[in-house]
Amino acid sequence: MVERRPFDVLNNALNQNVLVKLKGDTEIRGTLASFDVHMNLVIENGEELHGGEFKRKLGTVLLRGDTVVYLSPSSV
Amino acid sequence: MVERRPFDVLNNALNQNVLVKLKGDTEIRGTLASFDVHMNLVIENGEELHGGEFKRKLGTVLLRGDTVVYLSPSSV
Amino acid sequence: MVERRPFDVLNNALNQNVLVKLKGDTEIRGTLASFDVHMNLVIENGEELHGGEFKRKLGTVLLRGDTVVYLSPSSV
Amino acid sequence: MVERRPFDVLNNALNQNVLVKLKGDTEIRGTLASFDVHMNLVIENGEELHGGEFKRKLGTVLLRGDTVVYLSPSSV
Amino acid sequence: MVERRPFDVLNNALNQNVLVKLKGDTEIRGTLASFDVHMNLVIENGEELHGGEFKRKLGTVLLRGDTVVYLSPSSV
Amino acid sequence: MVERRPFDVLNNALNQNVLVKLKGDTEIRGTLASFDVHMNLVIENGEELHGGEFKRKLGTVLLRGDTVVYLSPSSV
Amino acid sequence: MVERRPFDVLNNALNQNVLVKLKGDTEIRGTLASFDVHMNLVIENGEELHGGEFKRKLGTVLLRGDTVVYLSPSSV
Numbered sequence: 001m002v003e004r005r006p007f008d009v010l011n012n013a014l015n016q017n018v019l020v021k022l023k024g025d026t027e028i029r030g031t032l033a034s035f036d037v038h039m040n041l042v043i044e045n046g047e048e049l050h051g052g053e054f055k056r057k058l059g060t061v062l063l064r065g066d067t068v069v070y071l072s073p074s075s076v
Numbered sequence: 077m078v079e080r081r082p083f084d085v086l087n088n089a090l091n092q093n094v095l096v097k098l099k100g101d102t103e104i105r106g107t108l109a110s111f112d113v114h115m116n117l118v119i120e121n122g123e124e125l126h127g128g129e130f131k132r133k134l135g136t137v138l139l140r141g142d143t144v145v146y147l148s149p150s151s152v
Numbered sequence: 153m154v155e156r157r158p159f160d161v162l163n164n165a166l167n168q169n170v171l172v173k174l175k176g177d178t179e180i181r182g183t184l185a186s187f188d189v190h191m192n193l194v195i196e197n198g199e200e201l202h203g204g205e206f207k208r209k210l211g212t213v214l215l216r217g218d219t220v221v222y223l224s225p226s227s228v
Numbered sequence: 229m230v231e232r233r234p235f236d237v238l239n240n241a242l243n244q245n246v247l248v249k250l251k252g253d254t255e256i257r258g259t260l261a262s263f264d265v266h267m268n269l270v271i272e273n274g275e276e277l278h279g280g281e282f283k284r285k286l287g288t289v290l291l292r293g294d295t296v297v298y299l300s301p302s303s304v
Numbered sequence: 305m306v307e308r309r310p311f312d313v314l315n316n317a318l319n320q321n322v323l324v325k326l327k328g329d330t331e332i333r334g335t336l337a338s339f340d341v342h343m344n345l346v347i348e349n350g351e352e353l354h355g356g357e358f359k360r361k362l363g364t365v366l367l368r369g370d371t372v373v374y375l376s377p378s379s380v
Numbered sequence: 381m382v383e384r385r386p387f388d389v390l391n392n393a394l395n396q397n398v399l400v401k402l403k404g405d406t407e408i409r410g411t412l413a414s415f416d417v418h419m420n421l422v423i424e425n426g427e428e429l430h431g432g433e434f435k436r437k438l439g440t441v442l443l444r445g446d447t448v449v450y451l452s453p454s455s456v
Numbered sequence: 457m458v459e460r461r462p463f464d465v466l467n468n469a470l471n472q473n474v475l476v477k478l479k480g481d482t483e484i485r486g487t488l489a490s491f492d493v494h495m496n497l498v499i500e501n502g503e504e505l506h507g508g509e510f511k512r513k514l515g516t517v518l519l520r521g522d523t524v525v526y527l528s529p530s531s532v
Contacts, residue, residue, distance in 0.1 A: 006344040009366040019362075022145060023328070023371070024099070039368060040082040046148070058095075061148040062085040064115060064141075065368075067099070069326060072350070072365040098221060100175070116158040122224070134171075137224040138161040140191060140217075143175070174297060176251070192234040198300070210247075213300040214237040216267060216293075219251070250449060252403070268386040274452070286399075289452040290389040292419060292445075295403070310496040313518040323514075327480070327523070343496075343520060369520075373478060376502070376517040402525060404479070420462040426528070438475075441528040442465040444495060444521075447479070 009073065010035045017074040018043070022067045026050055028058070032071075039065030085149065086111045093150040094119070098143045102126055104134070108147075115141030161225065162187045169226040170195070174219045177203055180210070184223075191217030237301070238263045245302040246271070250295045253279055256286070260299075267293030313377065314339045321378040322347070326371045329355055332362070336375075343369030389453070390415045397454040398423070402447045405431055408438070412451075419445030465529070466491045473530040474499070478523045481507055484514070488527075495521030 013032045020028045020041060030046035046058040089108045096104045096117060106122035122134040165184045172180045172193060182198035198210040241260045248256045248269060258274035274286040317336045324332045324345060334350035350362040393412045400408045400421060410426035426438040469488045476484045476497060486502035502514040 004338060006338050006340050006346050006366055008338070009346050009364060024145075026145070028146070034080060034082050034084070036082050042082050042085050058146075058148045059150075060085060061146050062082055063146045064144045066142070066370070067145045068368045069328075069330070069371045070332070070362075070365050070367045072362045074363075100221075102221070104222070110156060110158050110160070112158050118158050118161050134222075134224045135226075136161060137222050138158055139222045140220050142218070143221045176297075178297070180298070186232060186234050186236070188234050194234050194237050210298075210300045211302075212237060213298050214234055215298045216296045218294070219297045252449075254449070256450070262384060262386050262388070264386050270386050270389050286450075286452045287454075288389060289450050290386055291450045292448045294446070295449045308490060310490050310492050310498050310518055312490070313498050313516060370522070372520045373480075373482070373523045374484070374514075374517050374519045376514045378515075404525075406525070408526070414460060414462050414464070416462050422462050422465050438526075438528045439530075440465060441526050442462055443526045444524050446522070447525045 007035075007037075009071070010039075010041075013071070013073040019072045019074065020063060021069040021071075022063065023069055024067075027052070028061060028063060030058075030061070032073075033060075036065075039068050041065070041068065041071070083111075083113075085147070086115075086117075089147070089149040095148045095150065096139060097145040097147075098139065099145055100143075103128075104137060104139060106134075106137070108149075109136075112141075115144050117141070117144065117147070159187075159189075162191075162193075162223070165223070165225040171224045171226065172215060173221040173223075174215070175221055176219075179204075180213060180215060182210075182213070184225075185212075188217075191220050193217070193220065193223070235263075235265075238267075238269075238299070241299070241301040247300045247302065248291060249297040249299075250291070251297055252295075255280075256289060256291060258286075258289070260301075261288075264293075267296050269293070269296065269299070311339075311341075313375070314343075314345075317375070317377040323376045323378065324367060325373040325375075326367065327373055328371075331356070332365060332367060334362075334365070336377075337364075340369075343372050345369070345372065345375070387415075387417075390419075390421075390451070393451070393453040399452045399454065400443060401449040401451075402443065403449055404447075407432070408441060408443060410438075410441070412453075413440075416445075419448050421445070421448065421451070463491075463493075465527070466495075466497075469527070469529040475528045475530065476519060477525040477527075478519065479525055480523075483508075484517060484519060486514075486517070488529075489516075492521075495524050497521070497524065497527070 027049040030043035033042040041063040046061040048055045103125040106119035109118040117139040122137040179201040182195035185194040193215040198213040200207045255277040258271035261270040269291040274289040276283045331353040334347035337346040345367040350365040352359045407429040410423035413422040421443040426441040428435045483505040486499035489498040497519040502517040504511045
């Protein structure tokens with residue numbers, strides 16, 4: 001897989017499981033459903049984790065781009 | 077439900093119950109009444125929670141977009 | 153009351169009592185006298201609260217928009 | 229006094245005593261000498277307070293607008 | 305190696321191992337795969353470190369530019 | 381001294397001793413050598429203070445404008 | 457040395473040793489190799505210090521401008 005631009009990672013990750021780390025030790029895991037140029041993200045079947053521990057199920061969640069630290073597609 | 081753009085989540089959530097997580101461990105629950113391109117949100121019948129615990133009823137509340145971490149429509 | 157846009161809440165709240173939560177656990181209560189597109193707000197007969205406790209009377213106070221977390225018109 | 233726009237408070241407060249609260253528990257008291265559209269402020273005969281306690285005299289001080297939380301003209 | 309502009313460091317580091325320090329004591333090590341003008345970065349074979357200690361493998365990771373403190377190509 | 385605009389304070393303070401308070405309890409004292417519209421400042425013969433205590437001599441120092449809280453010309 | 461504009465300090469410091477203080481108590485020492493209008497900086501032979509203590513050698517390092525507090529050319 002060759003990415004020419006960072007947002008290609010988002011395109012390639014659509015409908016895939018991703019881990020999103022947010023500012024302030026919160027993480028969201030789930031399926032990437034959409035994104036925009038501000039890196040606003042929609043995650044389906046989302047779960048919230050704090051300090052690596054499961055906190056709660058969120059279902060659909062819209063993440064504001066400026067709170068994102070990183071997004072990593074699940075490797076498996 | 078297929079979302080093409082993140083803000084479709086906001087459109088779909090109008091008049092629905094939502095959970096909004098704000099920077100700094102505050103959450104607002106209530107009915108999404110309106111939003112704009114800055115993700116400024118109006119919640120009706122809003123309740124404020126801190127650390128997951130009910131703090132107070134707010135009624136109508138205008139949330140400034142840049143304090144939003146995420147918005148999640150209630151799954152039920 | 154139907155709000156089409158978030159700032160309609162500000163228009164409807166003019167000359168009404170409001171609660172404004174600021175970043176950093178400070179709240180201002182008073183009468184909304186004016187606002188602009190940056191959400192800069194003027195509150196008359198303002199009172200400052202910290203952690204929900206009365207701190208001091210401020211009279212007229214100009215709040216910078218980017219410090220606002222939310223504004224809620226008093227429900228009564 | 230009717231303010232049509234928030235910055236009218238600044239115009240009305242020129243040459244008057246004001247209290248300026250800054251991000252991070254610092255306050256400046258003194259006479260408002262000038263301001264601009266970024267809410268950069270010049271205070272003459274300024275005094276710095278921390279936690280409500282007098283810290284030091286500053287004389288003339290230029291405050292950067294993006295550090296301002298609120299400005300309140302002295303009511304007396 | 306003469307760099308005329310800071311982003312030349314990014315060009316020179318493509319397909320090389322880099323260390324990226326993020327705001328909040330998190331570091332990512334891995335291979336720089338792509339970047340854009342906002343300093344959004346894609347790291348392949350990424351590993352996350354906290355306080356200098358290995359935390360977990362991330363594989364591909366998209367880092368948001370505004371969370372970057374610095375990027376350093378591995379010297380070896 | 382009548383200032384019409386906040387930046388007149390900077391013009392008047394050129395080649396004068398100033399105190400610059402930065403975000404995060406750091407202060408720089410020295411002679412204001414230049415500034416620009418972003419409030420980037422050059423201080424000559426600069427000294428860094430933390431919590432009001434002398435920390436070290438810096439000589440020439442370029443301060444990034446967005447870290448400035450206030451600048452105060454020395455009154456003597 | 458007369459600086460007309462703050463960025464002249466950067467021009468004058470090219471290929472010189474500099475101290476760069478970053479937000480969050482991190483400092484980088486090394487040779488300034490390049491910079492741009494955002495104050496993104498490239499330091500060669502960089503060393504990272506925390507709380508004034510040597511932490512590690514970095515070699516070449518690209519510093520993101522918005523994390524810079526100040527840059528000071530070494531006086532010797």
